[in-house]
Amino acid sequence: MSKTPVSKTNRLTESAPPRRPTAADIELLGFAQSAELTARDLYEAALAAGAGGDHVASIAALAAHHDAYAQSLSALLGTDAPQARNDELFASLKSGFGSDTESTALAAHELENTLVVTHTDLLAQLDGTEGAALVASILIGESRHCAALAALAGKSPTSDIDLFLTTSDVESLAPQA
Amino acid sequence: MNDFNRDELRRALRDTGDNSSNSLDAIVRATSGMNFSRSLSRRRFFLGTGATVSFAALVAACGGSEKTGIARLGNAPTPNELVEADVTDIALLRTATSLEHNAIFVYEAVAEAGLLSGDAAEIAKRFLADHKSHAEATASLTTELGGKAYTDPNPRLQSIYIEPALKLIVGDEASGIPATDDPAADVLALAYALETIAGATYQAYVPLLDDKSLRAAAMGIGDQEARHAALLGVVLNPSRLVSSFGLPLSAEYQEDTDVPAVAYASPSAFGTQAPVPVILGAANESGIRTTVNLETPSLNSMVYEYLDAEG
Numbered sequence: 001m002s003k004t005p006v007s008k009t010n011r012l013t014e015s016a017p018p019r020r021p022t023a024a025d026i027e028l029l030g031f032a033q034s035a036e037l038t039a040r041d042l043y044e045a046a047l048a049a050g051a052g053g054d055h056v057a058s059i060a061a062l063a064a065h066h067d068a069y070a071q072s073l074s075a076l077l078g079t080d081a082p083q084a085r086n087d088e089l090f091a092s093l094k095s096g097f098g099s100d101t102e103s104t105a106l107a108a109h110e111l112e113n114t115l116v117v118t119h120t121d122l123l124a125q126l127d128g129t130e131g132a133a134l135v136a137s138i139l140i141g142e143s144r145h146c147a148a149l150a151a152l153a154g155k156s157p158t159s160d161i162d163l164f165l166t167t168s169d170v171e172s173l174a175p176q177a
Numbered sequence: 178m179n180d181f182n183r184d185e186l187r188r189a190l191r192d193t194g195d196n197s198s199n200s201l202d203a204i205v206r207a208t209s210g211m212n213f214s215r216s217l218s219r220r221r222f223f224l225g226t227g228a229t230v231s232f233a234a235l236v237a238a239c240g241g242s243e244k245t246g247i248a249r250l251g252n253a254p255t256p257n258e259l260v261e262a263d264v265t266d267i268a269l270l271r272t273a274t275s276l277e278h279n280a281i282f283v284y285e286a287v288a289e290a291g292l293l294s295g296d297a298a299e300i301a302k303r304f305l306a307d308h309k310s311h312a313e314a315t316a317s318l319t320t321e322l323g324g325k326a327y328t329d330p331n332p333r334l335q336s337i338y339i340e341p342a343l344k345l346i347v348g349d350e351a352s353g354i355p356a357t358d359d360p361a362a363d364v365l366a367l368a369y370a371l372e373t374i375a376g377a378t379y380q381a382y383v384p385l386l387d388d389k390s391l392r393a394a395a396m397g398i399g400d401q402e403a404r405h406a407a408l409l410g411v412v413l414n415p416s417r418l419v420s421s422f423g424l425p426l427s428a429e430y431q432e433d434t435d436v437p438a439v440a441y442a443s444p445s446a447f448g449t450q451a452p453v454p455v456i457l458g459a460a461n462e463s464g465i466r467t468t469v470n471l472e473t474p475s476l477n478s479m480v481y482e483y484l485d486a487e488g
Contacts, residue, residue, distance in 0.1 A: 017387065057430040058419035058443075064426055065419075065446035072447075116400055124393035129384035136383040136396055140376050140448025143400040147407030148418040148442035157408050158296045161303060164408045167400060 021128040026080045028122050029131050031175055033073040035118065036138075037085035038093075039111060040066035046097040051104040055152050062108070062145060069138045076134055089173070105153035109163070112145040114170045121174035262481045266391055267324030269382050270315050271480040273395070275331035276378055277312035279339055280371055281305060282330045286343060292360045297412070301368070304405050311398045318394060325485055333478040342367050342469050345458030355459045363457045369409040369440050370455035370471045376403035378473045380448045403448065410442035419443040 021029055043063035046052070052059040074081040096107025119139040126132045150163040157164055262268075284305035287293055293301050316326035330339070346363045348356030357363045379399025383392045411418065420441045421431045437444070439456065452470040460466050 017389070054416075055418060057421060057426070057432075058417070060426055060430040061419035061421050061424055061443070064424040065443070068424075068446040120393050120396055120400070123383065123396055124390055126389070126392075132389075132392055133380075133384040136380045136392070136399070137447040137449070139396055140380050140399060140403045141443065141446050143376070143403035144407035144410075144443040145419075147404050147411060151411040151415065151418055151442060157411055158299050161300070161408070164411070165303070165307070165401065165404045 018128050019130055021076065021126070021131045025126050025128045025131050026077060028125055028175065029073055029077055029135075030080060030082045031173075032119065032122060032135065032138075033070050033077065034082050034084060034086040035089065035115060035173060036066045036070040036073065037083075038089045039115065040070065041085050041090055042093055042097045042111065043108065045094060046099075046104045046108070049097070049099040051097070051099050051101050053101045055101065058148065058152065059104075062148075065141060065145070069141070072134055072138075076131060102153050105149045109146055109149040109153060110168065110170060112142050112149060113168045114173060115142045116146065116167055117170055118173040121172040125174070260483055262479075262483060264385060264476070264479065265482065266386055266388055267319055267322050268479050268481045269385055270319040270322070270391075271324065271327040271482070272331065272474050272478070273378065273382065273398075274312050274315040274319065274327045275329065275480045276334065276375055276474065277308050277315060278328070278330040279334050280308040280375060281312065282335070283339060283343070283367065283371060284308065287364050290347060292346070292364050294361070297361060297365060300408065300412070301364075304368070304372070307401060307405065311401070314394075314398065318391065322388075324482060327480045331474060331478060331480065334474060338469060338471050342455070342457055345467055345469070348459075357458045358460075365409055365413055366439065366455050367457060369406055369413060370453040370469075372402050372406035372409060373453045374471045374473055375399075376406060377448060377450055377453075381450055381473050399448075407442040410440045410444070413440035414438045414442075417441060420445065 040063050043059055043066065047056070047059055047063065074083065093107065093111060096110075097104050116139055119135050119142065122135050123132055123139070126135065146167075147164040150160065151157070153163075155163050284301050287301060288298070288305070316328065319326045344352065344354050346357050346360050346367070348354055376399045379395045379402065382395050386392050386395065417432060417438060418441065420437055420443065422437050423445065450473060452472045454468050454470050456466050456468050458467045
């Protein structure tokens with residue numbers, strides 16, 4: 001590789017995307033915040049039901065992660081943030097988040113996969129780079145959750161490796177443009 | 178008071194100002210004929226040298242001509258012409274491909290050296306296949322955008338992270354580096370850091386990519402890299418899957434240590450751009466092992482399009 005130093009690292013400005021969320025972005029990011037608050041409440045419901053066993057602290061930490069995502073989206077959206085979970089989504093998933101740790105972990109694994117797919121979808125729709133950067137950092141966190149939850153569900157990192165590594169075939173929740 | 182002929186010296190200086198090309202001759206003339214055997218006491222020697230250095234500095238500052246005849250201390254290197262490098266989508270994709278080839282290099286080297294066995298070797302084999310697939314995907318996207326796909330490991334990352342890390346693991350007799358005591362554990366620790374950095378790189382590229390559809394494609398791969406890292410976190414630290422550090426959790430859920438573990442399936446809520454430290458190699462005589470901090474490719478590590486022209 002050349003040792004020539006780089007004097008300038010301009011991005012091409014003619015087609016540079018906006019930094020702040022656009023009006024359409026605000027709607028998408030608001031949707032994402034509701035989804036994160038739903039996930040937080042589902043984990044808290046599982047904790048309240050007694051799920052977790054030896055890994056109860058990990059379940060609590062996962063709930064805190066989703067709360068942190070919702071707060072970060074709130075910071076980006078300001079007064080446009082919905083600040084409320086998606087009740088319909090919560091009701092449809094709540095039965096999976098009970099007292100049994102393994103079945104809760106599997107339900108959470110599917111939820112996290114769904115959020116990963118949803119956020120990947122959102123990235124293709126968002127215009128503003130600040131919103132896209134935040135969603136990307138949330139997505140990385142949720143990808144890691146999937147592997148953690150596969151382990152929490154008692155799956156083997158070798159014989160069940162696809163559960164750890166592959167995004168399952170789930171539907172995106174993202175509103176389509 | 179001293180043996181310099183002041184009048185002659187003044188004339189020499191005046192001459193120097195008028196015609197700096199003859200400055201050295203003038204100074205020599207001004208000081209000629211002095212009784213050096215008498216005048217060169219140590220103090221005078223320093224006074225005399227100081228005067229000469231001052232003349233030289235004065236002449237250098239005032240001289241308008243290119244040929245001053247004054248000796249120069251040191252050589253300034255010829256400055257390289259700086260290039261205009263744009264962080265285009267193609268440059269980002271080429272850099273991503275190069276990073277995939279760094280990972281391919283590591284897993285192939287590890288397999289060739291037989292450093293892993295059993296389940297760990299199976300996992301590494303799967304990761305190798307995934308990175309080959311990622312490299313093909315990013316190379317294909319590069320050509321779709323009209324760029325030339327990059328097909329080698331990132332040279333800078335290879336030289337500052339990968340090669341030193343592998344030397345710490347297998348040892349390097351020429352450099353006096355002993356092999357590590359537990360190569361398999363070190364390989365897994367290196368892989369954990371490398372996979373974390375790979376995921377962080379795709380994350381970092383999201384706000385830099387101009388084409389929105391590329392963001393989703395990039396994070397499709399970043400998702401897999403993050404899962405690789407998380408799986409290794411499960412292997413390295415199965416007792417604590419999600420770190421509590423930095424989280425507002427009640428005491429009962431906090432870890433009973435002040436120092437985070439070296440690996441977690443989920444070390445933090447968000448994907449971060451922070452360097453990932455990895456401790457490798459044999460301990461030195463003080464019992465300390467080497468820490469290598471892996472970072473995402475910086476602007477000077479990117480595989481810009483102009484590099485093709487330079488070969």
